[in-house]
Amino acid sequence: MTRNPPYDRDTALEAAETLFRHKGYHATSLKDLEVALNMRPGSIYAAFKSKENLFLLALDRYARKEQASLACQLEEGQEALQIVQAHIRAIAAEWAAEEFGGCFLVNTLLEVTPEQDTIRDRAQTLAREVQSAFRDTFQHAIDAGELPADTDPAALAQWYQMQVFGLRVLCSMTLNCADIIDAAESVAQSIENKRAA
Amino acid sequence: MTRNPPYDRDTALEAAETLFRHKGYHATSLKDLEVALNMRPGSIYAAFKSKENLFLLALDRYARKEQASLACQLEEGQEALQIVQAHIRAIAAEWAAEEFGGCFLVNTLLEVTPEQDTIRDRAQTLAREVQSAFRDTFQHAIDAGELPADTDPAALAQWYQMQVFGLRVLCSMTLNCADIIDAAESVAQSIENKRAA
DNA sequence: CTCACATTTGAGTGATCGCTCAATTTGATG
DNA sequence: CATCAAATTGAGCGATCACTCAAATGTGAG
Numbered sequence: 067m068t069r070n071p072p073y074d075r076d077t078a079l080e081a082a083e084t085l086f087r088h089k090g091y092h093a094t095s096l097k098d099l100e101v102a103l104n105m106r107p108g109s110i111y112a113a114f115k116s117k118e119n120l121f122l123l124a125l126d127r128y129a130r131k132e133q134a135s136l137a138c139q140l141e142e143g144q145e146a147l148q149i150v151q152a153h154i155r156a157i158a159a160e161w162a163a164e165e166f167g168g169c170f171l172v173n174t175l176l177e178v179t180p181e182q183d184t185i186r187d188r189a190q191t192l193a194r195e196v197q198s199a200f201r202d203t204f205q206h207a208i209d210a211g212e213l214p215a216d217t218d219p220a221a222l223a224q225w226y227q228m229q230v231f232g233l234r235v236l237c238s239m240t241l242n243c244a245d246i247i248d249a250a251e252s253v254a255q256s257i258e259n260k261r262a263a
Numbered sequence: 264m265t266r267n268p269p270y271d272r273d274t275a276l277e278a279a280e281t282l283f284r285h286k287g288y289h290a291t292s293l294k295d296l297e298v299a300l301n302m303r304p305g306s307i308y309a310a311f312k313s314k315e316n317l318f319l320l321a322l323d324r325y326a327r328k329e330q331a332s333l334a335c336q337l338e339e340g341q342e343a344l345q346i347v348q349a350h351i352r353a354i355a356a357e358w359a360a361e362e363f364g365g366c367f368l369v370n371t372l373l374e375v376t377p378e379q380d381t382i383r384d385r386a387q388t389l390a391r392e393v394q395s396a397f398r399d400t401f402q403h404a405i406d407a408g409e410l411p412a413d414t415d416p417a418a419l420a421q422w423y424q425m426q427v428f429g430l431r432v433l434c435s436m437t438l439n440c441a442d443i444i445d446a447a448e449s450v451a452q453s454i455e456n457k458r459a460a
Numbered sequence: 461c462t463c464a465c466a467t468t469t470g471a472g473t474g475a476t477c478g479c480t481c482a483a484t485t486t487g488a489t490g
Numbered sequence: 491c492a493t494c495a496a497a498t499t500g501a502g503c504g505a506t507c508a509c510t511c512a513a514a515t516g517t518g519a520g
């Protein structure tokens with residue numbers, strides 16, 4: 067009954083995610099969103115309540131995708147350590163291909179001011195969840211005997227997330243291509259060195 | 264002759280630096296600056312030309328301080344590797360003391376949009392200069408025999424800067440205090456492990 | 461076809477943005 | 491003390507911000 071929305075909600079969210087990821091929260095105006103979502107202000111507010119809420123939904127979407135990607139590859143039976151190594155190499159490759167918008171979570175963590183409690187808290191929570199996904203992956207590696215049994219998966223996950231963070235900021239410096247790939251490769255090598263003998 | 268400014272230029276710049284470092288470029292309004300600098304809009308524009316130019320000056324001031332700190336400690340004759348280890352520990356300590364505003368350069372690199380060429384380019388240049396300062400410090404360590412003679416100081420500097428970047432983003436996640444200190448300590452330990460035998 | 465209602469529309473809200481400039485204040489000089 | 495140039499002042503500029511709502515529009519049911 068009655069009229070149906072002409073747009074697909076998830077398609078709109080994807081457009082918002084891309085826009086916010088590239089421009090950040092403050093620099094993205096409703097005018098930008100109107101163009102990207104192909105929606106008029108009234109529709110945007112009817113569908114997503116506010117700019118802030120739309121941002122939160124886009125952030126969730128991004129983080130869920132990151133986690134799902136890891137979980138999915140595990141279920142496909144890929145070797146856990148190789149998944150992680152491919153993950154860090156993919157970041158460098160994405161940057162080299164100039165499709166780089168950075169990590170939405172990292173961008174948000176560093177952009178948000180102390181006043182914006184809601185966004186800040188959400189970004190922190192999601193970042194911790196991503197770290198947990200890394201931990202689960204390393205746990206998988208331990209169970210499969212890829213890593214020594216006495217490895218601390220949580221500590222390793224935090225170390226790895228820090229490497230990812232570092233690489234992502236390094237990408238923002240736009241050094242030459244080889245340097246970024248070397249940096250990613252060096253992290254992959256560090257992971258290789260942790261393998262059970 | 265004639266009237267003198269009632270404010271000290273560098274004091275004003277320091278206030279601007281602190282404000283921009285904590286709130287970022289977009290979220291800082293002229294009203295905020297008026298309060299922090301205790302200057303009226305006309306004076307701000309007479310002295311600093313524009314919000315963007317004031318931001319660039321503040322960014323320069325921050326980066327120059329970082330570089331000077333390293334160079335100064337070297338001149339005092341401190342051991343190069345200990346300077347670097349103290350540097351990474353200081354980041355964790357600053358965060359633990361809740362005086363954390365993050366690194367102005369990192370914040371800027373990740374906040375700035377592709378359109379803001381001027382700010383982006385400056386931040387990238389300054390970040391590269393800081394990396395050079397790290398490289399000089401490591402070169403010092405090589406010359407002093409603290410590191411093996413075949414160490415590549417530029418590669419080591421980039422690795423170290425990536426660790427600093429990673430730690431700074433980790434700080435923005437507000438994990439518990441011990442985790443941050445552990446992460447910093449682990450970087451310090453990695454440096455220790457590179458010492459010449 | 462008509463009605464009921466979910467949905468879109470877009471001009472317009474008040475607030476705030478970065479910024480300007482005519483008027484005023486200040487202080488060193490003669 | 492009078493002069494004058496440098497500097498501050500703050501009301502207010504046009505533009506843009508996030509957002510609203512009365513009116514127009516599309517759609518499924520009867």
